[in-house]
Amino acid sequence: MQGRGLGSPVELQECFFDKFSAAARAGLHRDTTTGLGLFITRQVVKLPGGRSCVPLQEHVGTAFLVEVA
Secondary structure, eight states: OOOOSSOOOGGGGGGTTSTTOTTOOOOTTOOOOOSOHHHHHHHHHHTTTOEEEOOEETTTEEOOEEEOO
């Protein structure tokens, strides 16, 4: 799956799932973010033993993969 949108800098990949992440920024429509969405997603996915990751392509878009056991 290929992401659509702004893409994300590779150096921010490690902090995507952190609470109030440094990777948080305005989206395509300049919407504001809280920096909690991916943090909450990871917590919910981990509960049943799942995992999440980010196969990143800078300037192309970002797709977040979620695997639930």
